[in-house]
Amino acid sequence: MSVKFAVLGHGVVGSGVVELFYKNKESIEKKAGTEMEVKYILDLREFPDSPYADKFTKDFNDILNDDEVTAVAECMGGLEPAFTFVKACLEKGKSVSTSNKELVAEKGDILLKIAKEKNCNFFFEASVGGAIPIIRPLHKCLAGNDITECAGILNGTTNFILTKMYNDNMPFDEALSLAQQLGYAEKDPTADIEGHDACRKICIISSLVFGKHVYPKSVYTKGISGIDLADVQIADNMGYSIKLIASVKKQENDKILPAVMPMLTPHADIISNVSDVFNAVVVNGDGFDKAMFYGRGAGKLPTASAVLGDVIDSVKHKVTVFSQSWESAEDDSFIDCIDNFKAKWYFRVPADAQVSAKEQTASDNGISFISESELTFAQAQAEAEKLGAMAVIPVLE
Amino acid sequence: MSVKFAVLGHGVVGSGVVELFYKNKESIEKKAGTEMEVKYILDLREFPDSPYADKFTKDFNDILNDDEVTAVAECMGGLEPAFTFVKACLEKGKSVSTSNKELVAEKGDILLKIAKEKNCNFFFEASVGGAIPIIRPLHKCLAGNDITECAGILNGTTNFILTKMYNDNMPFDEALSLAQQLGYAEKDPTADIEGHDACRKICIISSLVFGKHVYPKSVYTKGISGIDLADVQIADNMGYSIKLIASVKKQENDKILPAVMPMLTPHADIISNVSDVFNAVVVNGDGFDKAMFYGRGAGKLPTASAVLGDVIDSVKHKVTVFSQSWESAEDDSFIDCIDNFKAKWYFRVPADAQVSAKEQTASDNGISFISESELTFAQAQAEAEKLGAMAVIPVLE
Numbered sequence: 001m002s003v004k005f006a007v008l009g010h011g012v013v014g015s016g017v018v019e020l021f022y023k024n025k026e027s028i029e030k031k032a033g034t035e036m037e038v039k040y041i042l043d044l045r046e047f048p049d050s051p052y053a054d055k056f057t058k059d060f061n062d063i064l065n066d067d068e069v070t071a072v073a074e075c076m077g078g079l080e081p082a083f084t085f086v087k088a089c090l091e092k093g094k095s096v097s098t099s100n101k102e103l104v105a106e107k108g109d110i111l112l113k114i115a116k117e118k119n120c121n122f123f124f125e126a127s128v129g130g131a132i133p134i135i136r137p138l139h140k141c142l143a144g145n146d147i148t149e150c151a152g153i154l155n156g157t158t159n160f161i162l163t164k165m166y167n168d169n170m171p172f173d174e175a176l177s178l179a180q181q182l183g184y185a186e187k188d189p190t191a192d193i194e195g196h197d198a199c200r201k202i203c204i205i206s207s208l209v210f211g212k213h214v215y216p217k218s219v220y221t222k223g224i225s226g227i228d229l230a231d232v233q234i235a236d237n238m239g240y241s242i243k244l245i246a247s248v249k250k251q252e253n254d255k256i257l258p259a260v261m262p263m264l265t266p267h268a269d270i271i272s273n274v275s276d277v278f279n280a281v282v283v284n285g286d287g288f289d290k291a292m293f294y295g296r297g298a299g300k301l302p303t304a305s306a307v308l309g310d311v312i313d314s315v316k317h318k319v320t321v322f323s324q325s326w327e328s329a330e331d332d333s334f335i336d337c338i339d340n341f342k343a344k345w346y347f348r349v350p351a352d353a354q355v356s357a358k359e360q361t362a363s364d365n366g367i368s369f370i371s372e373s374e375l376t377f378a379q380a381q382a383e384a385e386k387l388g389a390m391a392v393i394p395v396l397e
Numbered sequence: 398m399s400v401k402f403a404v405l406g407h408g409v410v411g412s413g414v415v416e417l418f419y420k421n422k423e424s425i426e427k428k429a430g431t432e433m434e435v436k437y438i439l440d441l442r443e444f445p446d447s448p449y450a451d452k453f454t455k456d457f458n459d460i461l462n463d464d465e466v467t468a469v470a471e472c473m474g475g476l477e478p479a480f481t482f483v484k485a486c487l488e489k490g491k492s493v494s495t496s497n498k499e500l501v502a503e504k505g506d507i508l509l510k511i512a513k514e515k516n517c518n519f520f521f522e523a524s525v526g527g528a529i530p531i532i533r534p535l536h537k538c539l540a541g542n543d544i545t546e547c548a549g550i551l552n553g554t555t556n557f558i559l560t561k562m563y564n565d566n567m568p569f570d571e572a573l574s575l576a577q578q579l580g581y582a583e584k585d586p587t588a589d590i591e592g593h594d595a596c597r598k599i600c601i602i603s604s605l606v607f608g609k610h611v612y613p614k615s616v617y618t619k620g621i622s623g624i625d626l627a628d629v630q631i632a633d634n635m636g637y638s639i640k641l642i643a644s645v646k647k648q649e650n651d652k653i654l655p656a657v658m659p660m661l662t663p664h665a666d667i668i669s670n671v672s673d674v675f676n677a678v679v680v681n682g683d684g685f686d687k688a689m690f691y692g693r694g695a696g697k698l699p700t701a702s703a704v705l706g707d708v709i710d711s712v713k714h715k716v717t718v719f720s721q722s723w724e725s726a727e728d729d730s731f732i733d734c735i736d737n738f739k740a741k742w743y744f745r746v747p748a749d750a751q752v753s754a755k756e757q758t759a760s761d762n763g764i765s766f767i768s769e770s771e772l773t774f775a776q777a778q779a780e781a782e783k784l785g786a787m788a789v790i791p792v793l794e
Contacts, residue, residue, distance in 0.1 A: 016684075020541055020542070020683070020684045021541065023543070023683065024542065024543050024683070024684075027543065028540065028541060030608075031540045032540075125538055131684070131685035131686065131688060132688055133530070133533075133534035133537075133538030133539065133688065133690075136530075136533055136534065136537060137530035137533065137534055137538075139428075140530075140706055140709075140710055141522055141530030141533055141534075141703065141706045142702065142706060143425065143428045143705070143706045143709045143710070144417055144418065144421060144425060144701070144702050144704075144705025144708075144709060145417070145421065145702050145705075146420070146421050146424065211427075270667070270671065270691060273667050273670045274667065286417070286420065286421070286698070287413075287417045287421075287528065287698040287699060287701055287702030287705070288528035288529075288692060288693060288698070288699050288703070289528065289692070289693050289696075289698070289699055290692060290693065291528060291529055291530065291690070291691060291693075292690075292691035292692065293530075293688070293689075293690060294667060294688060294689035294690075294691065295686070295687060295688035296685060296686050296687065296688075299686075301683070301684040301685070302684060302685050302686055304684055305539065305541050305542050305682070305684030305685040306538065306685075307541075308540070308541025308542075308684070309537055309538045309539060309541050311541075312537075312540045312541060313537055313540070317714075
């Protein structure tokens with residue numbers, strides 16, 4: 001008897017899940033150890049010409065009340081009705097695999113708890129880094145380690161824009177327009193360019209690695225809309241690329257500090273070579289030292305690939321609950337204040353500013369230098385104000 | 398009650414497993430969902446000053462016949478007695494996690510079959526790419542895809558040597574001596590520099606991805622001892638780095654073609670930026686397109702990290718058999734002949750050779766060029782002979 005699963009949402013990702021599943025059905029069934037079939041596709045729209053037209057339903061209860069459906073792929077996006085639907089599925093013991101980072105970042109703790117109670121799985125590999133395997137590696141392969149830091153390029157749209165600025169000397173606005181033309185950026189690009197999307201992803205990574213739910217509202221988030229082409233060019237001459245980095249670090253005071261900001265990455269560092277829409281996550285820990293995971297962070301089939309991997313895993317091991325879990329956080333007292341964020345900093349200041357740094361780069365756009373020692377976020381902002389800085393950007397170690 | 402496990406071998410990796418386990422015991426037990434303890438360490442040598450002196454035994458039967466021991470980490474290396482010991486453990490239903498690439502490359506099919514029959518796990522994340530999570534990602538996260546190609550830098554010693562040649566214009570012999578001084582290369586460096594180590598690892602990846610056991614003897618393997626510093630420098634000027642690449646590709650005739658050889662990798666390609674002792678594996682498939690996994694491919698704690706991740710997984714899910722399995726191969730008719738390997742090729746030929754390529758680089762060392770179209774291995778060798786080539790090296794796409 002074949003295992004039946006349902007796909008919630010027939011947008012970009014949901015249609016990709018169905019497409020990839022039927023393309024590779026034979027090998028997928030071999031890996032899952034059982035025959036599999038998509039029984040329902042939930043969408044309010046009509047798809048009369050779809051080869052799967054007979055599978056569509058507009059009524060979520062068809063799926064919820066069908067005991068034959070033991071696994072569900074949630075690809076609707078947004079908080080509602082995704083949260084209500086996923087919660088209901090888990091409460092019925094149906095395993096859910098989701099690509100919805102907003103859902104996991106805001107409600108992951110609640111959903112993981114229900115899954116545990118109901119002896120089913122809530123998987124979310126697709127919610128961070130699209131196709132990149134990162135959740136399982138962090139949770140399983142690196143389980144023997146004390147993970148101290150994660151830093152990644154977790155948003156493809158901003159990485160594309162920064163790559164265009166870097167490679168082609170294209171100003172920000174022009175690069176954003178091109179990203180929109182190519183379908184890499186939405187008409188309203190706020191969530192991407194202001195860092196909210198990357199923020200949700202670092203919340204999920206932080207929660208998973210450090211065991212307590214980190215909410216987006218607790219994370220300092222700065223996007224790339226303020227990045228001047230001049231700084232991209234000057235940083236390049238100094239041996240750095242500017243990337244939007246989402247990071248989390250275990251602090252000396254035992255708190256954790258998640259943050260999203262543009263940072264300078266040294267050319268010699270492999271993350272500096274992650275270009276275009278590609279994503280990457282660098283992880284540091286005591287045993288393995290440093291590892292990096294790289295791939296496509298978005299797109300129809302890449303994201304579908306991650307959702308399908310989860311669905312296959314939940315079908316194969318339906319009696320096993322994988323404890324990739326974390327606790328709810330009563331407050332955010334375990335999260336350190338951004339003022340304590342420490343790094344060396346890049347400054348660009350007016351040509352007549354009083355600069356003490358030994359190495360300075362002068363250009364038509366002022367004087368640029370990197371602080372000789374680490375400064376806290378608070379110190380860097382104070383210094384920037386004192387010098388009348390046009391740019392102040394931290395450097396990734 | 399705590400779960401007891403044993404560590405076979407107290408060399409570099411085995412001692413690392415014990416060290417990392419006790420360092421992170423608390424968080425490991427939380428992840429495993431149970432208390433854990435090392436009950437035995439098997440080694441024929443004496444370690445009277447070890448903090449774990451009471452755990453040592455010289456008699457494998459102490460471990461085999463102790464029903465309390467449900468998981469075993471094999472870190473002895475070599476085929477025997479590792480194979481006999483691992484087989485005996487699996488036959489008793491004890492899950493085994495190994496870092497032993499020779500064992501998995503030569504006997505993986507047999508051991509996986511026994512594990513399946515005895516309802517226990519045979520894990521080998523540490524056998525490929527050291528600390529890099531690659532086995533689980535390939536097997537689980539990317540399970541929805543048709544994987545078409547894997548190519549990696551799977552040997553840290555040779556990558557260190559090539560990096561020294563590239564960065565510091567150091568001739569091969571000098572770079573090898575330095576690697577030996579630093580402990581990156583063995584006194585007898587044959588297994589590393591002639592590609593046998595990388596060969597075992599690509600055998601494991603090929604078996605896992607394509608489902609049939611690939612034996613090292615079926616894989617064309619060429620090391621880096623013939624690489625001339627001149628070619629490293631000329632290739633750099635042409636926009637490439639020379640790397641020892643272990644690869645496997647699904648061919649048009651539905652066979653697979655695994656191979657180990659030095660190859661030119663374009664600077665713009667992220668794998669070209671993998672330096673020093675670091676390893677990386679690039680994977681291509683239909684859904685996710687391209688992913689890369691990067692990290693430390695060897696060393697005490699990095700390899701221990703991977704072994705421990707496996708041990709934790711086998712302790713946590715002791716009733717679940719993970720089917721990261723493959724079949725024995727009756728013959729190697731599913732492996733394509735190296736003569737059919739296709740690529741563009743780099744040639745260096747005498748200054749007076751008749752070269753038709755449009756782009757040529759002349760130097761004191763002759764004329765270098767890259768073939769304008771793809772040539773098979775057989776065609777490239779014939780061309781090299783005709784031109785009296787001093788170097789003929791394929792280019793990684």
